[in-house]
Amino acid sequence: MNIGRAVDAIRKKFGNGALILLYHRIAHLERDPQLLAVTPERFDEHLEILRRKANVMPLKELVQKRDSGLPPRSVAITIDDGYADNLLFAKPLLERHESPATVFVTSGFVGVDREFWWDELDRILLNHQDAGWNVASGNDDEPRHAEYRSLHATLRSSTEPQRLQALHDLQVRTNSGSSARATHRALTPDQLRELAEGGLVEVGAHTVTHPVLASLSPASQHQEIDTSKRKLEEWLGQTVHSFAYPYGGKRDYDKHSVEAVRNLGFSLACSNFRGMAWPNTNRLELPRALIRNWGGEEFERMLDAEFA
Template sequence: MKQAIHFGIERAKSAGHWLKRKMEPRGAVLLYHRVANESFDPQLLCVSPGNFASHLEKLRKWARPIRLKDMTADIGRGRLPRKAVALTFDDGYADNLAHAKPLLMKYDMPATFFVTAGYIGRDREFWWDELERLLLGPNTLPQTLSLRVGGENLRWDLGKSARYGHGAFRRRRAWHVLEKKDPTPRHAAYRFLQPRLLRLPDPDIQKILRRLRKIAQTGPSARPSHRCLTAEETIQLKADGAFEVGSHTLSHPFLSSLEDAAQREEIQGAKLRLEAILNHPVSSFSYPYGSPSSYTSQTVSRVKESGLARACANIQAPVSPGVDIFRLPRMIVRNWDGDEFAGRLKSFLR
C-alpha cells in the first residue's frame, strides 16, 4: 500500500514538472551566418536574400522579435514573452551588411552580429572557405595529394579529379557535407580535413592552407563574395539602435583546445579590438563552433571575467526562464523557404 501511494506521488510530481515545462514560455535565438546567393555552399551557411525576407515576414506575423540583450534581461526576471525570437549572425561576413541589414531594417527587426575581430579588414577568407576553394573549386592538383596535419602524414589519390574544370565543378555544386556520398576523392579529402582542421590552432591551419595554395598555384586573396567586414563596415553595421555588434573571438578557434592564457587573449583581445573600432562597449559573445565540446567551464569563466554579459552557443534548444545566459542555445537556420522556416520554428518552440 505504501509503495502504491509513493508511486502515485512520484507520478503526480512528474506530471507536474511536465505540465510546468509545457506552460513555461519558450523563445528562440536564431543562428544565421550569411545572407547571399551562393551556387556552392558545402557548409550550408547561406540563406538567400529572398528566403531571408520570407523568414522575416513570417516572424513579423507570428513571433515577437526582440533584441538579444532584452531577451536575456527578461530571462533574468523570469518572465520571457511567449514566442520571443532574437536574431543572431555569426562570423562577420560582409554580406551581413550588404544583404541582411537592409532587409532587417525593412521589416523593423533587431539583430546581433557576432564578428570575428581578427578578420576585420583582412583580405583573406575564413579557413573553411579557403579549404573549400582550394579543394573543391576548379583547379589542377597533383594525382597524389600529400599533407601533414596534426603530426600525421596524409595522402589521397585524386585520380581523374586531379584536373577539375569548371564543368565538373558545376555538375557537383549541389553537394554539401550532409550528403552521405562523396562524388570525387577531392570531396572525400575535404570531408576528412574540415573537422580535423577546426581543432587546430590558427597558425597550424594557416600553414596547411599555405601548402595547399602552393600545390594549387594560387594566392590567398579573398573572393569578393566571401570576404569579411572592414572596420568601416563594422561601424555601419552597428549604426542603428536595433543592431548590436558582439564578439566572436579574434581568430575563430576551437577554444577548448587552447591553453587558458590563449583563451583569455582570444576573448579579451577581441572585445577590446571591437570596442576600439566601434567606440562603444561590447557586451555579447558567441563561442566559435559553439558545440558543447568547443568550450569549457573555464572558457565560460573567461567570458564572464572579460565583462561580457551574455554568450551564445550552438546547442539546438529553445530558451526559457532559468536558462544559463552564458550558454544560450540557438536554432540554426538553413536556406528554407518561408513556409518551411515557419513550420520548423513552431515545432522547435513546442
C-alpha cells in the same frame, strides 16, 4: 521524444521559453559545402513570418526579460562570423522588417584580405561542378569531396599556426594565391561601423581567430576573447556586451571559456546547441536554433514545432 524535449514540454505549461535563431550568411553562393548561407529572398521570407508569428526582440532584451516574463513566441536573431554580406544583404532586410539582430564578429578577419579557413578549403579544393554538393549530401562522388572532408576535420582541430601553414602549403601547391573572393570577405572596420549604425544591429564578439576554445589553455582562451572584445570596441567606439563561442558545441568550449567570458564582463554568451532559453537558463550558455536555407513553409513548421 528525448528528455530535453520532454522537459521543455513541461516547462511550457509554466511560462514562456524564448528561441534564439542562428544564421551565418545571407547570400547567393555558387556552392555552399557547409550549408551556411540563406538567400536574401528566403531571409526576407523568414523575417516576414517572424513578424506575423513571433515577438522579435534584441537578444539583450530577451535575456533581461527572461526572469520577469517574456511575451509568447519571443525570438532573437543572431548571425555568426562577421561576413560582409551581413551588412550588404542582411541589414537592409532587417531594416525593412524592423527586426533587431546581433552579429557576432571574428575580429581577426575584419579588414583582412583572407578568407575563413573553411572557405579557403572550398576555394582551393572545390569547383563549379560542386554546386549541388555539401557535407550533408552523403555521397562523395569525386575524390576532392573526400579530400575536402578529411582536410576540414584536420584543420578544425589544428592550432592556428598549423592551420595557416597547411593553407599556405595548399595555396602554393595548387597555385591558388591567397586573395579573398569578393563573395567571401569579412566586414571591414568601416562596414562594421555601418552595420552597427542606427542601433538595430548589435555587434558581439566571436574571438580573434575562431579557434575551438576548449583546445586552448585557459590563458590563451582569455586572450582570444579579450582581444576580440577590445578590438571591436576600438572600431565601434562602444562597449561590446555579447559573445558567441566559435562552433559553439558542448565540446568546443569548456568551463574556462565561460569563466573568461564572465570575468571580462560580458552580459550574455551564445552556444550552438538546440534548446530554448528559460528563466533559469545560464545567460552565458544560451542555446540556439541553427537555421538553414529553408523556404517559408519549412521555416514556419520549425517555428511552430519549437513553440508547440
